[in-house]
Amino acid sequence: xxxxxxxxxxxxxxxxxxxxxxxxxxxxxxxxxxxxxxxxxxxxxxxxxxxxxxxxxxxxxxxxxxxxxxxxxxxxxxxxxxxxxxxxxxxxxxxxxxxxxxxxxxxxxxxxxxxxxxxxxxxxxx
Amino acid sequence: xxxxxxxxxxxxxxxxxxxxxxxxxxxxxxxxxxxxxxxxxxxxxxxxxxxxxxxxxxxxxxxxxxxxxxxxxxxxxxxxxxxxxxxxxxxxxxxxxxxxxxxxxxx
Numbered sequence: 001x002x003x004x005x006x007x008x009x010x011x012x013x014x015x016x017x018x019x020x021x022x023x024x025x026x027x028x029x030x031x032x033x034x035x036x037x038x039x040x041x042x043x044x045x046x047x048x049x050x051x052x053x054x055x056x057x058x059x060x061x062x063x064x065x066x067x068x069x070x071x072x073x074x075x076x077x078x079x080x081x082x083x084x085x086x087x088x089x090x091x092x093x094x095x096x097x098x099x100x101x102x103x104x105x106x107x108x109x110x111x112x113x114x115x116x117x118x119x120x121x122x123x124x125x126x
Numbered sequence: 127x128x129x130x131x132x133x134x135x136x137x138x139x140x141x142x143x144x145x146x147x148x149x150x151x152x153x154x155x156x157x158x159x160x161x162x163x164x165x166x167x168x169x170x171x172x173x174x175x176x177x178x179x180x181x182x183x184x185x186x187x188x189x190x191x192x193x194x195x196x197x198x199x200x201x202x203x204x205x206x207x208x209x210x211x212x213x214x215x216x217x218x219x220x221x222x223x224x225x226x227x228x229x230x231x232x233x
Contacts, residue, residue: 045162045170045213047222060221061127094169101158101217111217112160114181116169 002027004095004117012089012124018082022095022117029053029071033098033110034078036069038091039119046091050098050110051078058109085124092119128152128216132225138233145201147228149214154194158218161190161199164227165210173212174199204230 008020022034036048049059051069059067063082071078082089094116101111129152139145149159157177162170172181174190177197187202201208209232214225 044226045215045224047215047220047224058220062221096169109217109220111158112172112175113162113170113215114172114175116171119169 002097002115004097004115006093006095006117006120008093008120008122010121010123012085012122013126014086014124015084018080018085018089018093018122018124020080020093020095020120020122021077022079023075023077024097025076029073029076029078031100033100034069034071035096035098035110035113036080037094037096037113038089039094040088040091048080048082048093052108087124090122090124092121094119127221128155128219128223130214130216130223130225132212132214132228134228135226136229136231138231139204140233141204141206143204143233145204145208145230147199147212147214147230149192149197149199149225151195151197151216151218155216155218157193158216159190159192159197160215160217161188162213162215162224163208163210164213170213201230 012018030053033050035050051057066083068081096113097115098110131150159177161174164170178190189200211227211229
């Protein structure tokens with residue numbers, strides 16, 4: 001079955017860029033949306049954004065100026081870059097698959113997140 | 127952004143109890159509502175999608191209902207492995223948003 005695995009540095013300095021990769025195994029990255037979600041310590045879940053396998057993206061406006069999500073179909077992985085990090089970006093970061101849900105006006109979106117990675121803890125500290 | 131609220135924020139229940147968690151959206155989201163279960167130190171797990179569709183492999187004691195702005199997750203007979211935090215999430219429009227969670231604890 002499909003499995004997702006997040007990887008990347010566990011410690012990032014303030015003002016630098018957080019970079020994570022999610023590797024998809026047991027299935028193809030094609031024909032799905034791929035999400036990033038984060039969870040600060042002891043708090044709830046925040047959706048960061050998603051990328052379609054074709055490369056189109058959708059970001060949370062609260063983070064949009066700092067976020068870039070990219071996909072490499074040849075390596076079956078997708079990545080998150082979050083720039084200018086502060087302590088408020090300290091969180092567990094999850095990647096998750098999003099099946100195609102519906103299309104309207106030529107724009108398609110996922111309707112759920114059905115497979116999740118185990119998550120990786122990122123601490124922002126000097 | 128669509129705001130999601132949940133009630134209660136926490137509850138204590140015994141094995142075998144029937145448990146009901148409510149989720150409310152700040153505007154209509156049709157049936158674009160999902161429920162997730164999260165255990166400490168683990169990733170969320172999809173239980174219910176499209177308000178009432180049981181995700182493959184999820185026990186039938188979990189049931190989702192509702193549409194528009196008001197939704198419910200019901201666990202018909204609470205099992206020991208069900209003690210966890212439950213989140214609702216709307217997929218009607220981006221940014222996707224989650225409720226604050228309901229923690230189900232052992233009485």
